[in-house]
Amino acid sequence: MSEDAARTQLAELAKSLFDRGYSVGTAGNICVRLADGYLMTPTNSCLGRLVPARLSKLGPDWAHLSGDKPSKEVFLHRAVLDARPEAGAVVHLHSTYATAISCLTPEGEDAKIPPLTPYFVMRIGRRLPCVPYYRPGDAAMEPAVHEAARAAKALLLANHGPVVSGATLADAVHAAEELEEAARLALLLRGVPGVRALDAAQVDDLLKTFG
């Protein structure tokens, strides 16, 4: 995909997330890997109103080259994309239910979202680590995020929100949407008697077939 096409697609998918309530105000940020660097949402930008030509362009060394000032979460995106060479994009949101789970999960543990549906397993996988709390934009989070991202496609930032990678931006967006729905189901069904999750053999079969 050309850089122009990547810019247009980033703005369109970000608007789609915003329009459906996955992001409010200026929350969230997105990064896409390019052949010669990275495209990133500018800091304090609204995902619903991005201008393709004003997206931040960073070089292969993550130095800001052009466009508006990049998101303060450059370290977050760098950690994930360095840890997952196969990933082409990262989406960070403050979507309500996944963020609620990030406030319930003990820091450093995996989030307790049970494998209720096949699509959650297919899109997110077996693990969803929860990285301890860091101030947004704090470079100190990079090693912890890197370690979590090596183990899983998606992770939670404690008391902050989800971070989801994908082979393409569309994949990352779809996975972030699926994570939000899974978090919503998990909270809806919390404590409800008789809830049935997929068993280990069913999860293994999904990962073997689609993972």
Ligand SMILES: O=C(O)[C@@H](O)C(=O)COP(=O)(O)O
């Ligand atoms: O929560 C935060 O402050 C950031 O993680 C965020 O979501 C928005 O920050 P910018 O991308 O710098 O606007």
Ligand SMILES: [Zn+2]
């Ligand atoms: Zn954030």
